[in-house]
Amino acid sequence: xxxxxxxxxxxTIPTKDFSYxxxxxxxxxxxxxxIADMEGYICCGYPSETxxxxxxxxxxxxxxxxLSEEIGLDMVVPCNGCYGALKxxxxxxxxxxxxxxxxxxxxxxxxxxxxxxxxIKHLIEVLYSKKDEIEKLIKKPVKIxxxxxxxxxxxxxxxxxxxxxxxxxxxxxxxxxxxxxxxxSKDKCCGxxxxxLDEKISIEISKEKLQELKDAGADCMITICPACHIQYDLGQxxxxxxxxxxxxxxxxxxxxLLGLAMGLGADELGIPFLKVKADEMLAKL
Amino acid sequence: xxxSLSSDISSIRERVYTCYQCGICSGGCPVAPLEKSFRPRExxxxxxxxxxxxxxxxxxIWKCTAxxxxxxxxxxxxxxxxxxMELQSEALREGVAPAxxxxxxxxxxxxGLTNTLVGFVQKQREKVGLKEPPExxxxxxxxxxxxxxxxxxxxxxxxxxx
Numbered sequence: 001x002x003x004x005x006x007x008x009x010x011x012t013i014p015t016k017d018f019s020y021x022x023x024x025x026x027x028x029x030x031x032x033x034x035i036a037d038m039e040g041y042i043c044c045g046y047p048s049e050t051x052x053x054x055x056x057x058x059x060x061x062x063x064x065x066x067l068s069e070e071i072g073l074d075m076v077v078p079c080n081g082c083y084g085a086l087k088x089x090x091x092x093x094x095x096x097x098x099x100x101x102x103x104x105x106x107x108x109x110x111x112x113x114x115x116x117x118x119x120i121k122h123l124i125e126v127l128y129s130k131k132d133e134i135e136k137l138i139k140k141p142v143k144i145x146x147x148x149x150x151x152x153x154x155x156x157x158x159x160x161x162x163x164x165x166x167x168x169x170x171x172x173x174x175x176x177x178x179x180x181x182x183x184x185s186k187d188k189c190c191g192x193x194x195x196x197l198d199e200k201i202s203i204e205i206s207k208e209k210l211q212e213l214k215d216a217g218a219d220c221m222i223t224i225c226p227a228c229h230i231q232y233d234l235g236q237x238x239x240x241x242x243x244x245x246x247x248x249x250x251x252x253x254x255x256x257l258l259g260l261a262m263g264l265g266a267d268e269l270g271i272p273f274l275k276v277k278a279d280e281m282l283a284k285l
Numbered sequence: 286x287x288x289s290l291s292s293d294i295s296s297i298r299e300r301v302y303t304c305y306q307c308g309i310c311s312g313g314c315p316v317a318p319l320e321k322s323f324r325p326r327e328x329x330x331x332x333x334x335x336x337x338x339x340x341x342x343x344x345x346i347w348k349c350t351a352x353x354x355x356x357x358x359x360x361x362x363x364x365x366x367x368x369x370m371e372l373q374s375e376a377l378r379e380g381v382a383p384a385x386x387x388x389x390x391x392x393x394x395x396x397g398l399t400n401t402l403v404g405f406v407q408k409q410r411e412k413v414g415l416k417e418p419p420e421x422x423x424x425x426x427x428x429x430x431x432x433x434x435x436x437x438x439x440x441x442x443x444x445x446x447x
Contacts, residue, residue, distance in 0.1 A: 011398040014418035022413035040422040056435040110425040156353035189352035196385040
């Protein structure tokens with residue numbers, strides 16, 4: 001099993017959620033997971049994934065898959081949206097020869113030719129595959145209550161995504177020494193997609209989960225997708241301004257939680273960049 | 286069984302006829318309890334009654350978060366999320382889609398990504414030990430959008446007066 005992957009950063013992480021990038025690079029380095037950057041990548045095409053722009057999504061994902069094939073590595077993807085888009089495209093590329101030929105026609109002028117040779121992995125899957133090694137690297141178990149937010153596109157639709165272990169994030173949280181908080185709206189969508197379409201509903205959807213976590217006494221929420229993260233982190237600041245309601249639930253990217261448990265510092269993990277401050281939670285450690 | 290990813294209007298019509306209106310899609314939907322006009326069950330019912338244009342021209346279909354919960358729970362394999370996306374496509378074809386789609390695709394055409402890296406962001410990245418992110422191949426994104434015709438959706442938006 002290879003310990004080297006091509007990292008697909010997507011649109012949001014490098015510009016709006018770089019603390020996720022910083023923390024994932026740091027923990028991968030500590031674990032011995034090598035990362036190759038994908039120079040010359042493009043958007044995964046998820047924003048155009050309605051049937052009428054079906055070809056656009058497929059070709060854009062295929063372009064990135066072809067790039068990964070050129071690098072000669074499987075792809076590791078830290079965003080649920082990108083992961084869903086790329087994995088769904090990869091399935092078509094591998095199984096539908098006609099579609100693959102059609103896509104390669106579209107890609108002709110880009111100089112890329114996709115073959116269907118690599119696998120797409122979510123960051124959490126790659127980390128899970130190394131959980132035995134990670135266990136040995138836990139220096140400072142994080143004794144707090146952490147609520148998992150898995151998100152939608154890593155697991156649904158299950159006929160395509162085929163996530164082996166739906167409890168994957170729960171297990172990885174427990175690995176850090178944290179108590180994994182169970183709650184009713186655990187499987188619910190964060191509502192990020194409705195930003196720019198219906199702000200009111202977008203905020204209402206996120207409020208339900210935040211209230212549940214506040215009532216459950218969670219010290220933080222853990223996300224594995226920048227869209228979900230923005231929805232709950234920046235989202236709480238927007239709720240405070242618009243609705244004058246506060247939940248005080250810091251939202252950490254999973255590698256930030258893991259990094260703390262591995263003895264890395266809050267600063268180098270980008271924790272000060274979180275909009276909802278984690279100071280109270282950090283004081284408990 | 287046709288793969289859900291290559292849906293077209295004829296396969297949607299076949300699939301919605303297997304729906305027996307159990308309502309589990311509306312039951313598991315995160316939006317339905319918050320918005321009367323958005324009920325997946327009702328949308329499928331209207332599609333069964335060939336009210337495709339009415340749905341495509343309405344606001345309701347744009348309240349879907351694409352969480353796939355309805356798709357997942359449907360006992361009849363209607364693939365409800367795909368039905369809604371096909372209705373959204375119809376709206377795009379008719380030129381009545383909200384501006385967000387064009388704005389986002391416009392960014393991709395311009396930058397290769399939906400967001401750009403501005404100078405001050407790189408300064409902040411440096412604070413956490415990050416060098417500049419990998420380069421984006423904007424020309425490749427443009428080539429793809431031109432070949433597939435997605436670029437035409439941008440042009441039609443530019444032609445519309447604000």
